[in-house]
Amino acid sequence: MGSVLSVNAQRLVADLEALGQIGRVAAGGLSRTSFSATDTEARNWYFERCAEAGLTVVVDGLGNLIVSSPDVVPETTDRPAVWSGSHIDTVPNGGQFDGALGAIAALECLRRIHEEGIVLERPVRSIVYTDEEGSYAHLLGSSALARGYSLAELEAMNGRDGDRFVDAFTAAGGNLDAATRTKIDPATLHATVELHIEQGPTLENLGHEIGVVTGIVGLGGGSVTFRGRADHAGTTPMLGRKDALVAAGALVVAFPDLAARIGDGAVITSGVISVEPGSANVIPELVHVTVDFRHPDANQLAALEAEIRGAARAIADQYGVDVSIDLEPSIPPAPLNQGIQDLIAAAAAARGLSSSCLPSGAGHDSQNMATLAPTGMIFVPSIDGRSHCPQENTSWIDVENGANVLLDTLIQLAGS
Ligand code: GLV
Ligand code: MN
Ligand code: MN
Numbered sequence: 001m002g003s004v005l006s007v008n009a010q011r012l013v014a015d016l017e018a019l020g021q022i023g024r025v026a027a028g029g030l031s032r033t034s035f036s037a038t039d040t041e042a043r044n045w046y047f048e049r050c051a052e053a054g055l056t057v058v059v060d061g062l063g064n065l066i067v068s069s070p071d072v073v074p075e076t077t078d079r080p081a082v083w084s085g086s087h088i089d090t091v092p093n094g095g096q097f098d099g100a101l102g103a104i105a106a107l108e109c110l111r112r113i114h115e116e117g118i119v120l121e122r123p124v125r126s127i128v129y130t131d132e133e134g135s136y137a138h139l140l141g142s143s144a145l146a147r148g149y150s151l152a153e154l155e156a157m158n159g160r161d162g163d164r165f166v167d168a169f170t171a172a173g174g175n176l177d178a179a180t181r182t183k184i185d186p187a188t189l190h191a192t193v194e195l196h197i198e199q200g201p202t203l204e205n206l207g208h209e210i211g212v213v214t215g216i217v218g219l220g221g222g223s224v225t226f227r228g229r230a231d232h233a234g235t236t237p238m239l240g241r242k243d244a245l246v247a248a249g250a251l252v253v254a255f256p257d258l259a260a261r262i263g264d265g266a267v268i269t270s271g272v273i274s275v276e277p278g279s280a281n282v283i284p285e286l287v288h289v290t291v292d293f294r295h296p297d298a299n300q301l302a303a304l305e306a307e308i309r310g311a312a313r314a315i316a317d318q319y320g321v322d323v324s325i326d327l328e329p330s331i332p333p334a335p336l337n338q339g340i341q342d343l344i345a346a347a348a349a350a351r352g353l354s355s356s357c358l359p360s361g362a363g364h365d366s367q368n369m370a371t372l373a374p375t376g377m378i379f380v381p382s383i384d385g386r387s388h389c390p391q392e393n394t395s396w397i398d399v400e401n402g403a404n405v406l407l408d409t410l411i412q413l414a415g416s
Contacts, residue, residue, distance in 0.1 A: 005112055007407055009400040012108045016399065019045060019088065019104060020096040029093035029390030033160075034131035034140070035168040042088045046103070046128060053111045055126070061178030062144040063169075065128040067107065069114035076122060080190035080373075082414045084109065084406060085127025087365065089135065095392020097399075101380070102195040103128050105403040109410050120414040122190050129365040136165040138219060139331060142365035146372055148183035151176060160272050160290075189373035191340060191413045194366045195406045196377060197394050201385030202358050209401050210348040210355035211379030212341050216367040217265075217360060218301040218333035221292040224251060224312045228321040230277060230285035245275055245284035247319040251312055252289065258307040259293075266304050267361070268293045296333050296359055305330065334367035340376030340409070347408035353401055362387070378405055 022045060023030045023038035032038045043065070050057050050067050058066045071077045086102025106126040113124055130141030136157045137143065154176060157165035166176060198204075203211050228242035252270050259266040269292045276286040291308060295301040309325055316323035341357070348355040360377065369375045380402035383393040 005116060005118065005407060005411070007105070007108045007112055007400065007403040009396070009403075011111075012104060012399065012403055013396050015049065015104045015108070016096065016100060019100050023090065025093055027093045027390065030090045030096060031092050031094070032088065032090045033092060033135045034089040034133065035135065035172045039089050040172060043128070046088060046107075049107060053107075054114065055110060060145075061175065061180070061182040062141055062149075063130040063172075063174060064141040064145060064182070067110060067126040068123060069110055071123055073119055076120070079122045080188055081123040081125050082190050082410055083125050083127050083192040083369070084194065084410055085129060086194050086196060087129045087132030087141075089131055089133050091133050091388050093390060094133075094388055095386070095390060097197045097382075097392055097394050098199065098387055099132055099196075101197055101394065101399060101402070105195045105399075105406050108403055109407045112407060113411070118411070120411065122414045124410050124414045132365055135159050136168070137328065138221060139363060139365055139368055142368035143331070144179070144182035145184050146368040149180060151180055154179055162274070184372065186372040191337070191373050192366065192369040192375045193340060193406060193409050193413065194364060194375075194377045195402050196364060196379060197387060197392070198358070198379040198382045199362045199385070199387035199392075200382065203356070203379060203381040204383065204385060206356055207354070208356045209353040209381070209398060210344070210405055212344045212348070212355055212357045213336055213360050213377035213379055214341065214357050215296065215333060215335040215359050216364055216370075216377070217294045217296045217362070218298055218330060219292070219294050219363045220301060220305050220327060220330035221290070222325075222327035224248070224289045224291055224308075225324045225326070226287045226289075226316060226321045227323075228283065228285055228319070231283045233281040233283055236283060241283055242321050243283050243319065244287040244321050247315050247321045247323070248273060248287040248289045250315045250319065254311050254315070258311055259304070261307055262295065262300050262304045265296050266293070266300065268304070268308065291327070294361065294363075298332050301330055301333065331363065331367060334370040334375070336366070336370060336376050337374035340374055340413070343409050343412050344376055344378050344405060347405045347412070350408070351401070351404060353405065376409065378402055378409070
């Protein structure tokens with residue numbers, strides 16, 4: 001039998017619907033990119049939910065929110081804690097569930113434990129991680145917890161509009177000194193669990209209600225910049241031009257072949273290209289291409305990076321332009337804890353829910369947390385497998401089921 005305790009589904013749905021209105025844009029989705037006004041509004045909304053539930057929020061140096069309930073048994077307060085959470089920032093014009101589900105479900109679990117006065121061996125904390133979607137750096141908040149950032153690293157971070165992280169961060173009230181002191185002691189953590197939408201079609205195709213995540217894909221990324229020469233678009237013959245955009249285009253067109261050379265599981269994407277000087281009648285001089293590449297295997301991820309670097313250099317030579325390649329250190333693939341996978345599968349079975357094991361092709365803060373403590377993830381189905389778009393959707397019954405499996409898993413981890 002699973003725990004008799006269940007989430008308050010009505011409150012969970014109402015919260016997800018309310019949060020789903022913050023940052024709603026005319027294009028139909030949500031834009032709550034980190035450190036934007038709408039992200040701040042969502043965080044303030046979350047603070048209010050915690051306050052009305054009698055929960056305490058600590059904001060760490062990079063804006064991660066760590067929520068506690070007044071512990072029923074004082075001597076457990078300092079024991080290694082069980083963390084659960086996700087993010088409430090979104091991609092531009094993104095969906096309502098990516099991140100929000102896991103963040104609000106964790107809060108709901110903590111509310112239920114607190115309001116029922118359940119005595120556990122270890123504290124449970126509800127977490128909101130900063131900038132998961134990488135407006136400035138992919139998995140920023142959890143990277144800060146797992147490895148920390150130097151001031152130089154923070155100063156080098158730029159947003160998708162070329163804006164500086166340090167400006168956005170300090171404008172939002174952040175303190176740069178505190179931002180370099182965010183690394184946590186793994187001894188303070190017992191385990192972490194994150195509920196998330198699958199963001200792909202596997203569970204829906206199988207007709208299964210719960211996904212037990214076996215591991216998270218490795219992530220690499222950054223930008224490639226081609227520098228050519230600005231010249232008149234009408235008077236400069238095609239032969240001998242140094243067109244940075246023609247080179248950048250060749251790199252993007254090569255992505256499917258580069259990924260195919262590595263084989264199954266390799267993906268490469270460019271989601272942002274900027275062109276300078278940016279005039280229809282000037283040959284492009286400077287082109288920045290973002291690159292996001294992923295593979296579930298660490299060696300293959302490194303091989304994929306080598307393919308991208310090699311192709312960028314060869315293309316630059318071919319088109320007579322200069323190239324600089326600025327890739328961040330890759331975030332390694334993270335196998336998830338087998339014991340927690342077993343707990344999730346058992347919790348699903350006890351509630352009569354079908355489940356299957358699957359890997360995650362999306363990045364999650366859990367892959368950083370897995371370097372600190374035993375970590376697990378629970379997936380629920382995404383309708384039509386859609387995500388990072390306004391059509392992203394999950395049925396309310398799947399939301400409730402996922403939150404209940406999360407609650408059972410947290411109680412198991414905190415109680416024994
Ligand atoms: C996060 O959603 C990612 O996988 O990029
Ligand atoms: Mn997410
Ligand atoms: Mn996402």
